[in-house]
Amino acid sequence: xxxxxxxxxxxxxxxxxxxxxxxxxxxxxxxxxxxxxxxxxxxxxxxxxxxxxxxxxxxxxxxxxxxxxxxxxxxxxxxxxxxxxxxxxxxxxxxxxxxxxxxxxxxxxxxxxxxxxxxxxxxxxxxxxxxxxxxxxxxxxxxxxxxxxxxxxxxxxxxxxxxxxxxxxxxxxxxxxxxxxxxxxxxxxxxxxxxxxxxxxxxxxxxxxxxxxxxxxxxxxxxxxxxxxxxxxxxxxxxxxxxxxxxxxxxxxxxxxxxxxxxxxxxxxxxxxxxxxxxxxxxxxxxxxxxxxxxxxxxxxxxxxxxxxxxxxxxxxxxxxxxxxxxxxxxxxxxxxxxxxxxxxxxxxxxxxxxxxxxxxxxxxxxxxxxxxxxxxxxxxxxxxxxxxxxxxxxxxxxxxxxxxxxxxxxxxxxxxxxxxxxxxxxxxxxxxxxxxxxxxxxxxxxxxxxxxxxxxxxxxxxxxxxxxxxxxxxxxxxxxxxxxxxxxxxxxxxxxxxxxxxx
Amino acid sequence: xxxxxxxxxxxxxxxxxxxxxxxxxxxxxxxxxxxxxxxxxxxxxxxxxxxxxxxxxxxxxxxxxxxxxxxxxxxxxxxxxxxxxxxxxxxxxxxxxxxxxxxxxxxxxxxxxxxxxxxxxxxxxxxxxxxxxxxxxxxxxxxxxxxxxxxxxx
Ligand SMILES: Cc1cc2nc3c(=O)[nH]c(=O)nc-3n(C[C@H](O)[C@H](O)[C@H](O)COP(=O)(O)O)c2cc1C
Ligand code: SF4
Ligand code: FES
Ligand code: FES
Numbered sequence: 001x002x003x004x005x006x007x008x009x010x011x012x013x014x015x016x017x018x019x020x021x022x023x024x025x026x027x028x029x030x031x032x033x034x035x036x037x038x039x040x041x042x043x044x045x046x047x048x049x050x051x052x053x054x055x056x057x058x059x060x061x062x063x064x065x066x067x068x069x070x071x072x073x074x075x076x077x078x079x080x081x082x083x084x085x086x087x088x089x090x091x092x093x094x095x096x097x098x099x100x101x102x103x104x105x106x107x108x109x110x111x112x113x114x115x116x117x118x119x120x121x122x123x124x125x126x127x128x129x130x131x132x133x134x135x136x137x138x139x140x141x142x143x144x145x146x147x148x149x150x151x152x153x154x155x156x157x158x159x160x161x162x163x164x165x166x167x168x169x170x171x172x173x174x175x176x177x178x179x180x181x182x183x184x185x186x187x188x189x190x191x192x193x194x195x196x197x198x199x200x201x202x203x204x205x206x207x208x209x210x211x212x213x214x215x216x217x218x219x220x221x222x223x224x225x226x227x228x229x230x231x232x233x234x235x236x237x238x239x240x241x242x243x244x245x246x247x248x249x250x251x252x253x254x255x256x257x258x259x260x261x262x263x264x265x266x267x268x269x270x271x272x273x274x275x276x277x278x279x280x281x282x283x284x285x286x287x288x289x290x291x292x293x294x295x296x297x298x299x300x301x302x303x304x305x306x307x308x309x310x311x312x313x314x315x316x317x318x319x320x321x322x323x324x325x326x327x328x329x330x331x332x333x334x335x336x337x338x339x340x341x342x343x344x345x346x347x348x349x350x351x352x353x354x355x356x357x358x359x360x361x362x363x364x365x366x367x368x369x370x371x372x373x374x375x376x377x378x379x380x381x382x383x384x385x386x387x388x389x390x391x392x393x394x395x396x397x398x399x400x401x402x403x404x405x406x407x408x409x410x411x412x413x414x415x416x417x418x419x420x421x422x423x424x425x426x427x428x429x430x431x432x433x434x435x436x437x438x439x440x441x442x443x444x445x446x447x448x449x450x451x452x453x454x455x456x457x458x459x460x461x462x463x464x465x466x467x468x469x470x471x472x473x474x475x476x477x478x479x480x481x482x483x484x485x486x487x488x489x490x491x492x493x494x495x496x497x498x499x500x501x502x503x504x
Numbered sequence: 505x506x507x508x509x510x511x512x513x514x515x516x517x518x519x520x521x522x523x524x525x526x527x528x529x530x531x532x533x534x535x536x537x538x539x540x541x542x543x544x545x546x547x548x549x550x551x552x553x554x555x556x557x558x559x560x561x562x563x564x565x566x567x568x569x570x571x572x573x574x575x576x577x578x579x580x581x582x583x584x585x586x587x588x589x590x591x592x593x594x595x596x597x598x599x600x601x602x603x604x605x606x607x608x609x610x611x612x613x614x615x616x617x618x619x620x621x622x623x624x625x626x627x628x629x630x631x632x633x634x635x636x637x638x639x640x641x642x643x644x645x646x647x648x649x650x651x652x653x654x655x656x657x658x
Contacts, residue, residue: 009627009628009641010628010631010643012640012641013628013634013640013641013642013643014631014643014644045628045630045631046630046631177627178624178625179625180586180588180589180624180625180629181586181587181588181625182625182627182629183627183628183629183630185627186627218533218570219623219626219627219636220627221639222641223627246524248526248529248530249529249530249533250529250568250570251529251532251533251568251569251570251571252568252570252623253567253568253569254624265529266526266529267526267528268526268527268528268554269528269564270563270564270567270568271567271568286525286526327629327630328630329588329629329630329632330587330588330591330592330629330630330632331591331592332630335629335630335631336630358592359592367587371586371587401588401629403587403588403629404591405591409591414587414590417587417590421624425624
């Protein structure tokens, strides 16, 4: 009997190690031959720890499991109080289009045999039979855009690096994932690390780079550990075919997710943002041409190479092709990772898929795209999940995070937090970002305390304009979006009159 | 427990990373892992070994939130203060805990038992409020569970 107990950080944070030990002990006590597999998460976090038992019909789930639920797994699984039935049939999973996350939670993350059996390495094998130029063209044709935030076409970036002539080129994976409400990168590191390794090896072939680095935030010790174990296996088995790969750990600076600050950090310096040009594609790591991509961009490459550009591009809408791993977070009933074709509406994601708030109170606001993303009000829930549609509403998709707030949220306090976070994380290069955000937080402190002075809100808006136009990178440049959207959609929290319900 | 300063051990650690490109952060992480913080002696040693100025090393150490220039308590509790954890009441629980311990963010209890620090997202954002005790993630921490966690670190 095979039993799956995740070793993903969420499950561990909810006691999965103790649970796995208890299940093993109970199996031994009953003389049941059980093999416990530590898989990644399926991404249904309200059900974690989610234990699965393999049956002839498929894998049946039990969750959220506690130690007290263990004995019943063996006694009478069908009528177990935590029984969920066939996991693949759960609506949250059945409604998804899992391309990038196809293996996530299903396989043993450290089994290369599992990886192969579930379609792994087919992309790399195909790439080996293609010219570098043809690989870049394939990625361009797929329509894949960077999943780290800016949405730049990945194939175009690769082609620039391919054409650059240099003694050494690099592939850098951005696994800094600092946005609150996001965990897609972490899930791949913990659930399907070979997928990232394969994607980076393909990128190396496509542009002629022999060295790759994964830059992972230090807040992910479990992901770092699992990835390094997988990397050692890949190296031992000669999978990488001469491509050198190494994981480096960040040191708790949000701004190091910005690509040029990340490169500075990899070089061993302070994470100060570089002025562009030169772009990293031409002068990146150690001054050499560098592909720097978000982890999800790279982990999507194996699918595209295995199934073809058309297969990927057949999903999505407009210029947003393929799928996005949307991450439902915050005060949400069914939080987790929902990979879906672009085009689904924000309201469907929050209310139908996510089931509304965890508290059961009305949804008041959703912050999309991390700490630099706008707050949306329910009146805008018809917005399709699409880069351009979000931009048209002064918002951004970013790395795919959605953080839900109920009606107890104080939006002036959230606007203040955006400013404080910017001040805390600023690299210090631009005055509007470094000083402006501190001033902004001070003024909003008064607003939150109900002691605002006349003109305070105009001052904040002015400050936002200055930050938008006087900042080198999107930390200073986009912090105005959460601030201004909060003021626009929730004026009653800033001492103004509430918007009439239909007026937005 | 962290080891006390030992120059030859420190040099050994530094030497291990000298052959790689961009060794600064890996060295600082390894020194902090061994000695608990980055002391002045450590910075001097790194500067000498990498052939850079002490100011440059200091600049790096002071830039990154992870690096400490003084020892922490025996246990370190990092509580998430980012938006998703705020949306489920994390900030109020954190403030209540700090108040009961008589601490501000970043401070250590007088007996040296516990340091409480902020962290901005642990990637567990659908199961908040979240924290990390001595590197181990913990999720779904209501006020009571957070207090219990802080007590657990004896
Ligand atoms: C302040 C700031 C933080 C960022 N953080 C991340 C991050 O954590 N991960 C990421 O992939 N991109 C992040 N980005 C975007 C990167 O600069 C860059 O656009 C991205 O890594 C490019 O990869 P992609 O084209 O695959 O998206 C950040 C940008 C800014 C301005
Ligand atoms: S906007 Fe802020 S974080 Fe970005 S370069 Fe300027 S000071 Fe640095
Ligand atoms: S000053 Fe860095 S965590 Fe607060
Ligand atoms: S916001 Fe707290 S874990 Fe992500």
